[in-house]
Amino acid sequence: MVSVYLNNAATTWPKPPCVGESLSTFLSRGGANLGRGTSSSRDMGTLNSVLDCRTRLAQLLGGYEDGDPRYVTFCSNVTEGLNIVLRGFLRPGMKALASCMEHNSVIRPLRTLERLGVKTEFLPCSPEGELGPETLSKALSKGRCDLVVLAHASNVCGTVQDVEVLASICRDAGVPLVLDTAQTAGTLSLDAAALGLAALCFTGHKGLMGPQGIGGVVWNPEFALKVDPLVTGGTGSYSHVEFQPEELPDRFEAGTPNLPGIVGLLAALDWMDEVTLEAVAERERAIGAFLLDGLLKIEGLQLQGRRTMEGRVPVFSFNFEGIDNGILADVLSRKGFETRPGLHCAPLAHKALGSFPQGSLRVSPGYFTKDPEITSFLTALTESVRELRRE
Ligand SMILES: Cc1ncc(COP(=O)(O)O)c(C=O)c1O
Structure with a gap:
């Protein structure tokens, strides 16, 4: 058959063959934790791979301040990234706008936040799934809006939103825009800083060609400071401080990260560089x-x-x-x-x-x-x- x-x-x-190979090599020959050892070659190997992966993602996705790697934080997938941003930023009394083309990774966090007193509105789209600039402008001019979150491309019908135009409307209105790039990262060119995005959420296992279980957020560092971390705990850094460090990337990276996932994603980015x-x-x-x-x-x-x-x-x-x-x-x-x-x-x-x-x-x-x-x-x-x- x-x-x-x-x-x-x-x-x-x-996946490109190098992805599986890198996972296997990391688990069999590398395998050190991140920032929780000494400066042994295994520790340094992990440290360098994680830094490389952040740097490469910042370059590919248009990270802030010329692709400063600190402003890329890892989590499990785009769903977790969106939860970190939405649930960490939106507070009772705030209002968020989204389009009707969103995935449940946006709909469900917003519905959960509604129960806590956050207002939400899902804007209508054209019959082809496009959010019209005038629809967004009108909604923004109607009253309070604290954040806009949009899927860059629909996972149902493939329609790509005109993010340049929509982002410029949000910038003019002074409203942070969060982009869900699940269907576009690694497939379309993206520039978080040029678009002025508050946060670009990505997942590693789709267009980026990495393994499942790794994703993250490319942050506008000023916006990141307004987002409360969802998870707090050990970061392998600032161990004398009993509160979560404010600094990126530590602010959003409590607990041992998915290191095989990061190493696999790095191999996929190497492949992407070549192709x-x-x-x-x-x-x-x-x-x-x-x-x-x-x-x-x-x-x-x-x-x-x-x-x-x-x-x-x-x-x-x-x-x-x-x-x-x-x-x-x-x-x-x-x-x-x-x-x-x-x-x-x-x-x-x-x-x-x-x-x-x-x-x-x-x-x-x-x-x-x-x-x-x-x-x-x-x-x-x-x-x-x-x-x-x-x-
Ligand atoms: C537009 C969109 N957003 C979010 C997701 C969730 O991705 P993940 O399961 O990797 O978090 C998907 C996955 O299909 C998607 O297509």
Whole structure:
């Protein structure tokens, strides 16, 4: 049976081989904790890898003060990064704006904060999932707003928000903007400092090609001081002080970090340096265009979001009238094609796109997807729909 992975929006696969190799080397030959030993070569090895990884992320994502590595902090994933920012900054009486295209990693922390007296508003988007600049401007002019949080690209329909324009509106209004780059870091070029973001939250296991369990935040250092840490504890530094250090990165990094994850992410960034972000973006665009072209030719396929590659990443969701997307995904899975049906942790996006509660079938190729795999998927999809219609 064929095996074709078309679920890169959930996590990229395969990873560049150097990622697994670096994890194995770290665990078998390195393995020292961070700042909790001496200056042995193993201790220094860990220290240098962590510093390198911070530095490289700051360069790739446009960290503040010419990519000062201190302003990149690690946590488990973008969900935790968003929780650190939202729950650490928003206090009772404050108001946060988001779009209706957010993932539950934004919706759920905001709903939790609502119970504590934070006001929230999820702004409507166009039928293609785009947040219009005028919608944001109008909402900001209506009254108090303390923070805006947005997904850079939708994990349902792939629509990329016009972040330059939206960020300039937030800057003009003096409102901190937090960006969820789960679907864009490592795929699109990003510059947190140039955009004036308060915080850019990233996850290591998608476009950045690293292992699962590592992510973080690129901070505007002034904003970071207004955010209370969610977790406090040992940092391997300032051990004489009984309160959490104010300094970055220690402020948000209590407890032993996911060091194998950081080392694996660093290897992925090395790979990215060699291949280049531009080449990755170009390949993803090409494979996306090839798939999109084929999808649009399939009779009865109702595509969500944009019908060209302009302003989108290669994440495609669709439905067929009268066919359950979960059953279709199962039929495809038995033929060897891995997709993702359902609501994709984004109920408001599906409501906005008219596919709640049934959801849709999502297909997301990646850098390593080959053209013939897309061709065989398109054939299998057409045949599977025919089979289900006959039943
Ligand atoms: C837009 C968006 N935000 C947040 C997340 C959550 O990512 P993680 O599970 O790595 O925290 C995802 C994952 O699919 C996503 O697509």
